[in-house]
Amino acid sequence: MRAIAEQSNDLEKLFARYHVGWTTRNPDLIASLHSDDTVFWVHDGSEPVNGREALRQHCIGLFAKYQFGLEEGRKLFGADHWIFEGSMTMDLLDPNGKPFPAKVEMVDVVTVNESGEVTRKDVYLNGSQKDAAFSRAGLDAGRGHQG
Numbered sequence: 001m002r003a004i005a006e007q008s009n010d011l012e013k014l015f016a017r018y019h020v021g022w023t024t025r026n027p028d029l030i031a032s033l034h035s036d037d038t039v040f041w042v043h044d045g046s047e048p049v050n051g052r053e054a055l056r057q058h059c060i061g062l063f064a065k066y067q068f069g070l071e072e073g074r075k076l077f078g079a080d081h082w083i084f085e086g087s088m089t090m091d092l093l094d095p096n097g098k099p100f101p102a103k104v105e106m107v108d109v110v111t112v113n114e115s116g117e118v119t120r121k122d123v124y125l126n127g128s129q130k131d132a133a134f135s136r137a138g139l140d141a142g143r144g145h146q147g
Contacts, residue, residue, distance in 0.1 A: 010116065011077045011078075011081075011082055011112060012075075012077060014033065014112065014116055014118075015075065015077075015082050015084070015110075017029070017033060018030070018033050018110075018118065019070075019072075019084075021033065022070060023069075023070060025063045027056045027057075027059035027060045027063065028056065030055070030056070030059050031052050031053070031055050031056035031059070033117065033118050034052050034055055034117060034118045034119075034121075035052065035113055035115075035117040035118065035119045036051065036052050037050070037051065037052075037119070038050070038051065038052055038055055038117075038118060038119055038120065038121075039119070039120045039121075040055045040058065040120075040121045040123075041120075041121070041122050041123070042123040042125065043122060043123065043124050043125070044125055044127065044130070066090065067090065067091070068088050068089060068090045069088070069089045069090075070086055070087070070088060070089070071086055071087040071088075071089055071103075072084075072086050073085035073086045073087070080111055080112050080113070080114075081109065081110060081111045081112060082108075082110050082112075083107065083108065083109055083110075084107070084108040084110070085105075085106075085107050086105075086106060086108075087103050087104060087105050087106065088103070088104045088106055088125075089101065089102070089103050090102045090103075090104075090133070092133060092134075092136070092137040092139075093137060094136055094137060094138065095137075095138040100136065100137075102129075102133035102136075102137070103129065103133075104125055104126055104129045104130045104133060105125070105126040105129060106123055106124060106125045106126065107123075107124045108121060108122070108123050108124075109121070109122045109124070110122075
């Protein structure tokens with residue numbers, strides 16, 4: 001039982017560092033916590049991102065294109081993974097230039113190897129919320145837009 005508690009504590013510390021990478025929009029920190037052969041996949045119809053450097057480049061592009069925040073929800077820790085429920089928040093503009101807040105619920109499923117590196121992150125977005133927000137903003141609500 002003690003070993004499981006220690007593993008959970010280690011995962012919680014890793015999650016905290018990882019979450020800082022996302023909230024501070026730091027692609028180098030995010031990538032440094034992933035394995036060389038990591039898979040990062042937003043399940044919105046886009047292809048997975050494979051490899052640490054490709055993930056770093058993906059995050060650079062994502063942060064340049066979108067300004068978003070994260071609201072935390074539940075965090076569940078297992079022996080070699082965590083599940084994070086939260087919401088992505090964005091301030092968007094409608095086609096007339098009127099600002100409006102958008103919120104897209106999401107679930108992250110993250111697996112970690114014995115070395116404490118993220119080997120895979122799967123992101124599941126609430127597609128109808130994303131499509132509604134992007135449509136209202138006059139943006140392409142198609143695949144590959146979120147992280």
